[in-house]
Amino acid sequence: xxxxxxxxxxxxxxxxxxxxxxxxxxxxxxxxxxxxxxxxxxxxxxxxxxxxxxxxxxxxxxxxxxxxxxxxxxxxxxxxxxxxxxxxxxxxxxxxxxxxxxxxxxxxxxxxxxxxxxxxxxxxxxxxxxxxxxxxxxxxxxxxxxxxxxxxxxxxxxxxxxxxxxxxxxxxxxxxxxxxxxxxxxx
Ligand SMILES: *[C@@H]1O[C@H](CO)[C@@H](O)[C@H](O)[C@H]1NC(C)=O
Ligand SMILES: *[C@@H]1O[C@H](CO)[C@@H](O)[C@H](O)[C@H]1NC(C)=O
Numbered sequence: 001x002x003x004x005x006x007x008x009x010x011x012x013x014x015x016x017x018x019x020x021x022x023x024x025x026x027x028x029x030x031x032x033x034x035x036x037x038x039x040x041x042x043x044x045x046x047x048x049x050x051x052x053x054x055x056x057x058x059x060x061x062x063x064x065x066x067x068x069x070x071x072x073x074x075x076x077x078x079x080x081x082x083x084x085x086x087x088x089x090x091x092x093x094x095x096x097x098x099x100x101x102x103x104x105x106x107x108x109x110x111x112x113x114x115x116x117x118x119x120x121x122x123x124x125x126x127x128x129x130x131x132x133x134x135x136x137x138x139x140x141x142x143x144x145x146x147x148x149x150x151x152x153x154x155x156x157x158x159x160x161x162x163x164x165x166x167x168x169x170x171x172x173x174x175x176x177x178x179x180x181x182x183x184x185x186x187x
Contacts (some may be wrong), residue, residue, distance in 0.1 A: 040154055043089045044108045047147075050082035051112055055119035062122045069132045072123065076136040079116065083143035090150035102158045109151065109158075110165035113181075116144070117172045124175060137176050145180035152184075163187055 058075050061067040120137060127133050152159050163185040166173075170187040 039093055040090070040105055040151070041108065043086050043093075044105065044112060046089070047082055047086040048108065048112050048115075050085075051079065051115055054078045054082070055115055058119045059122050062126055065126075067123060067126045068129050072130050073132060073136060076140060080139050080143040083140070083147050087143070087146040087150050090147065090154060093154060095154060102155055102161060105151070105155060106158055106161035106165060109148075110162050113144070113162070113166060114169050116140070117169050117176065117178075120176055121172045134177070137178070141176075141178040141180045144178070145184050148181065148184045159185055 054075055058067075058072065061071050061075070120140065123130060123133060130136075148159060148162070166185065166187060170182065173182050173187065
């Protein structure tokens, strides 16, 4: 199972790297065989700066009554592409030999997932004006799940810490039908 995941991540990373070389380039200076959690943290703060910009635009559409396929789709595309960039960046990091401050990473990741979940949940109230919503949410679930699998490869066991921080959010993830993410987190 682990080997399979690793293989699929490898394929994924090759795909993404050839599609967009930018994310991997940030980590060329990282020493081989020793990844500090700082590098992993950088991947997630980059992701967070992207979600910090995208998610408020989603909730603004909802509160403005302007959430439609046409307005929501580009923002969800931004979100999934930020997640895919994080997956590619994680896959470019060497596997950690030394465990460090997993708690900080878990807190950061759980915070990002909570923000994503809350913003997407606001869309459910206007689902009737967004026929593509189910498909869009499925795409977010797939991309988010890949990020989590990539993180677990680098920091085995960290997902149980993340899951512990998400017990309040699990119900919302279920409403959003984020089955892959829920399964990977064991929620
Ligand atoms: C994202 O927003 C949160 C809450 O405002 C803030 O604590 C965090 O530092 C921001 N992250 C980035 C990378 O800008
Ligand atoms: C929603 O659409 C109305 C009418 O086009 C516009 O005036 C308003 O600024 C929009 N609100 C948002 C949040 O985009």
